Amino acid sequence: MDFLIPMAHAADAPAAAPAWINFGMLAIFIAIFYFLLWRPQQKRAKEHRELVGTLAKGDEVVTGGGVAGTVVKVNDDYAIVELSEGNEVVVQKQAIATTLPKGTLKDIRK
Known part of the structure; x- marks a missing residue:
């Protein structure tokens, strides 16, 4: 075969x-x-x-969403960020992307 x-x-x-x-x-x-x-x-x-x-009170920060503000109070997992006078937002500390040099927000708001 x-x-x-x-x-x-x-x-x-x-x-x-x-x-x-x-x-x-x-x-x-x-x-x-x-x-x-x-x-x-x-x-x-x-x-x-x-x-x-x-993170400490008075730090100027930018969140992951691009919102800039000043830290008013810091807890274990959250931070209260003041965006403008009388306008505060509670954010998770992990959501804060970076800190800004002191006085940056005053220069931006002019």
């Missing part, structure tokens, strides 16, 4: 790469992800934790 099935004459298969090359490429990809993604993200998260931990 062998005469009905022609024999396939395939070209010689290329030699497989050594196993250490595969592990080396994996290590390179992990290093790239670490230095380009994970490390900068951890650094930003640490800076934000420090920012939230050091």
